[in-house]
Amino acid sequence: MKKTIGIVLYPGFQVLGLAVSTVFEFANATIGRDEYAVTLVSEHGGSVPSSMGFGIDTAPLKGRKFHTLIVSGDSDGTPQAGGVTQYVRHALRSAERVAATCTGAFVLAEAGLLDGRRATTHWHFACTLQRDYPNVKVEEDRIFIVDGPIWTSAGATAGIDLALALVEHDLGAETARLVAKKLVVYHRRAGGQSQFSALLELDPKSDRVQTALSYAKSNLTARLSVEDLAEVAHLSPRQFSRVFREETGQSPARAIEHLRLEAARLMMESGRHPIEVIVRETGFGDRERMRRSFLRAYGQSPQAMRRLAAGSM
Template identity: 65%
Template sequence: MMGIAATSVFELANAHVGETVYDIHFLSEHGGQVKSSLGMSVETRALPRTPFDTLIVSGLLEPSPSGRKLVGYLRKALPVTRRIASVCTGAFILGEAGLLDGRRVTTHWFHARTLQLQVPQAKVEEDRIFIIDGSVWTSAGMSAGIDLALGMVEKDLGMDVSRSVAQKLVVYHRRAGGQTQHSALLEMDAKSDRIQTALDYARQNLRAALTVEELAEAAHLSPRQFSRAFRAETGQSPAKAVEHLRLEAARVMIEQSRHPIEVVAAETGFADRERMRRAFLRAFGQPPQVLRRNARVMTGP
């Protein structure tokens, strides 16, 4: 059901401008009622002969082979459709139709490596919210389809309309396409309140040195107790965890702001831009400037 939630973006865009900019149809191979993952049925019409401006392909909780008619329809639609998109595992269906060959694409992080194996001609980037490559748009899992749809509305009708729709949906405007699907805090998954408090303190004070002694004080533990408990709960040292938090914050600033690299390095606690550059190369395989350029290419000016 989350796969078709993105249609609300277009519905609210119509309401905002006061006219039917987007004429929304739900399609399936044979038409009629199609049962969703939750058991509710969605009324659909059969795949038509006339082309659409935009096609968005939803996915399944677990990818499985598609019908021959749907795959053939998508293959023929590419040259006559302004843009074709996928939400979550819908990328597997585009891959079956050959639409991902030679393109940079994304999907739900859990299925990304499987997609790469099934579509070796594509370049699957498993840590992106959505990617635009020519006329093909692909998004990450579940709610990322809303980000993709907001990106479409922004390109069609401008940022003001897209921002208004996001506010009505009570969602962030807007997660850039290049933003990570993961959170360092989520991945560390601290078990105790004391370690979580130290992590929260670190995230809110990235400009500080954040020594073990400082973090231990925030957790109300001795440095030795803190280091032992931190590694037991997160599987990494406090220093490595702090670097991950700095990297996550710096990457968001790099991709979503126009702050100079030196400012980003200072705001996120790296001693200088060179130290941040080395950390980016270790973590992402690319320097900050390349990540900024890629984010602008994927999301537009």
């Protein structure tokens, strides 16, 4: 049976939230049939102004039932949802799943659907969500979380990850992989993956340091000593260490450990790789060294991180 998807918009909705519709569009094209029927809806229907000011035509919510309801987010964390909240409050009477991208989680929280549940949202608004709705178990550093029939995601492109996870749940991992390939995105980041990137956090300024870090990220199985990285950056080891610390605030060794940790955690969360393979592919050298790094960075062992990731699906 065709799955009806209702994407809820309200004044000021974030334009990027519409990207989730493309995931379902490409899923239909990939399997050669209309598995999904997507409808953009709002409280009263008609044109709804986006965060950029232009309007998007919508159908009215009243009287409509959907297999999956997805509430979009906005850019400032104050969704002007109006009567949408009342509709969402009773959505699970007919919908199999209710989801929210970005600050759409505030609408779900206001409707009471997140009480006692784990949820996430854009990291910038996570503390506000927890403060305003103390009965919600907010996990701010997650790409998306599934708690029963409720799905929530972080902001921006994380909605695409959530939509790909929905497709994977419905049609299998291979279909989701092919959709991701068409979208030219990573094949669905694990739900438990951090919202932050080690390279983004380092934020190097010069091309030389950026080149060295990009080399390191692509060659984690190598030794990646200061001498190795300095050679890639065409600097002396002493110059490289000084410039690296000035630009990133970290030593090269600490930065490389963060890159290894990020890669190891991603492999761990996918659940498909044995520990020994992860140790080898990320350059940790041995299990104990990786375990100590995980405990320092995350306060949990690799195995605990894997169990946590499994729980977010």
